[in-house]
Amino acid sequence: MVTMNLEGLEMIAVLVVVVLFVKVLEQFGLLEAGYDDSVEDELELSAVRHRPEGLEQLEAQTRFSRKELQILYRGFKNECPSGVVNEETFKDIYSQFFPQGDASTYAHFLFNAFDTDHNGSVSFEDFVMGLSILLRGTVQEKLNWAFNLYDINKDGYITKEEMLDIMKAIYDMMGKCTYPVLKEETPRQHVEVFFQKMDKNKDGVVTIDEFIDCCQNDENIMRSMHLFENVL
């Protein structure tokens, strides 16, 4: 029994020494490889950078004057030096205007509306095109843009579910402390009212023509379309 004891512990001791030796050799042999790994880790690709088209081209494509484009670009570039806005930054910026509620869902829909080529980032051209429609476009174009915003999957129809998502996002921005108190079914009721007004043929979806028709007949909506014309 004693010999077995010794042998057992001896075996373990020898095993430990061998393992240590192997580890030592490993370290020595692969020393350079270890360094390489760390170097490669650090060589991450720098952030995506984007340069906008020239002033003349943008002037031609949008309805802004040269000076206005300059002002817009300066503000844009100040906030996003890399020249593109990704969704996180967009949500951050937009949330700061609505401190009482949660603006991130609505900012997501807004981002998708601005990101016309759906590449996950809003460049200055996208930004300026969107603004050009919203601030200087005809009523038709503005309504078109709004329809595009509501139509989440861009299939040409606004369904009740899409509208409910948008409505909930808008109500989320109000936050909790409102008067009267926000209830669970308030967005749904609002969607019902909206569909009653807009869905003329009662087929459960709103098409672009129904939308534009109905909006043009409503003088409140027409008046509010001109609200932000002197923003810039």
Next chain:
Amino acid sequence: MATGVAAWLPFARAAAIGWMPVANCPMPVAPRDNSKRQDELIILNVSGRRFQTWRTTLDRYPDTLLGSSEKDFFYNEETKEYFFDRDPDAFRSILNFYRTGKLHYPRHECISAYDEELTFFGIIPEIIGDCCYEEYKDRKRENLERLQDDQEENKDMKMPNMNFRETMWRAFENPHTSTMALVFYYVTGFFIAISVITNVVETVPCGSTANQKDMPCGERYTVAFFCMDTACVMIFTVEYLMRLFAAPSRYRFMRSVMSIIDVVAILPYYIGLVMTNNEDVSGAFVTLRVFRVFRIFKFSRHSQGLRILGYTLKSCASELGFLLFSLTMAIIIFATVMFYAEKGSSSSKFTSIPASFWYTIVTMTTLGYGDMVPKTIAGKIFGSICSLSGVLVIALPVPVIVSNFSRIYHQNQRADKRRAQKKARLARIRIAKSGSANAFLQSKRNGLLNELLELTGTEEDEQKLTKSTSLLESQHHHLLHCLEKTTAHEFVDEQMYEQNCLETALQTYPSRSPSISSHDSSVGTCCGRRVKRNTPLPNASTPSAHPIPTHQGPLQELSAIHIQCGDPPSHSTSRSNLNLKTDDSGRINCKGGRITTAIISLPTPPALTPDGDGLHGPPQRRPSAGTNIVKVSAL
């Protein structure tokens, strides 16, 4: 393109005349230089400091902001210069890049500020020259580690929908999250200590009984020690199984070091249970008891310092490996030398080279037991060389390990400090947010006051109240107003919200209904009034969208007493008519939140920049319609 040597391009092109006689095919057409302008001086005005350079200097790098047409966005027609609203000190190094082709990183500059400048001007940081690249990368890595620590703490925050398993895992990983977790943490710690002490005491000789020789306590009180061991192992087994159940990735958990230690700590007991009867392997069973000492490593879950030590050793693996390797080499060399040197002498203890290993190790680490000493002169000489070299070999890698440990330790301390400051930081952010929200509500109240005073016609009061809001603020408030109109709900501040909850709760009492109806009418007149004041604002909400608040949600107890001091100006139509004394209603059922701090709310208008950092705006004005509302919580 070798843009750094762009100035030499005309020379290279001229020297191409040398190829013409040898070429067999006609040459391609040369590109025409359409812009025949002379090289002109460009003025770059960076926050008032004017830099001047040639246009061609900037054109060297056409994929940056200054080298492309992007700078036209910043051209100022009147002063005929390019104006950039950036840091002029950082701009120096950027302009030097165009001039010399090498980008340098100024050491006094903050790394993230410099990075932002580089991004703004479209320069990738990888072209920083070799002289400054190391420094840049080091500081960037440090910064990243700091940010990562912050993010890791965010993971500790409780996610709203965590099932039981996730809660358990979080409790295990971070014992400070709940009382149960803390209790569990201390209980396991206690049992680890008990187990280790038991192992130690087991071997102490316990005083003699009828037998002659002293028995170790373990053999005298076998049953007691066995029970203790069983209890500890049961606790450890339960803990391990619970951790295994709660782990998000069981496979990864089983491979982690801590779980291996757990298994090794409890396995000897079970193997012992199985093997007691077999005589042959009971020797090995005794060996296995050695592994019980690994239970002490379970303490590393409880001790931050142990974890730091382990992490240091892991990160200094290469230095430790080098130390071991060089020691091994030296041991073998010196052992061989000592063996052959002492071979001659009689009755020498150096019987074989492996036997000399012991002498060499003891000598090199300056232990010097004295059980093996060289007797020959050669042996003594080589022995002294051995001890001198031992000191050197060991002293070399140690400072590296120490500095690593120091860096990791300080990092940990910084993380702890940041965690402590995080609460204060979050509180400040919350105050800033509520400040901006309050500013909006304050301006609404002022707007109502203005309307009232317009009606009553007191000019001087109106002038007193018409504060000069900045254009930015009034536009922001207009935006919030539009949102209110879209949703047909209005922003209120917290105390009014609870007020409304209170009223809906008290609505069941018929005596209260007159106040509710007056509220409704007041709301109606409020909106009506506002429509008259701002004509372009469309009243998108239908009048029926103001339902009487009927409360059906779950009721939560609110133990807060509202005390109101200061009298609001007496206008019955304003919603800020909060003359209802509510101090007699002790139990208020409201869907609102619980207030646990005393807040004195003074609306402060923060400066709204696009960055939205409301911390800069000092309270500029005191509201004259000051309703100081003090909330005292009875918790």
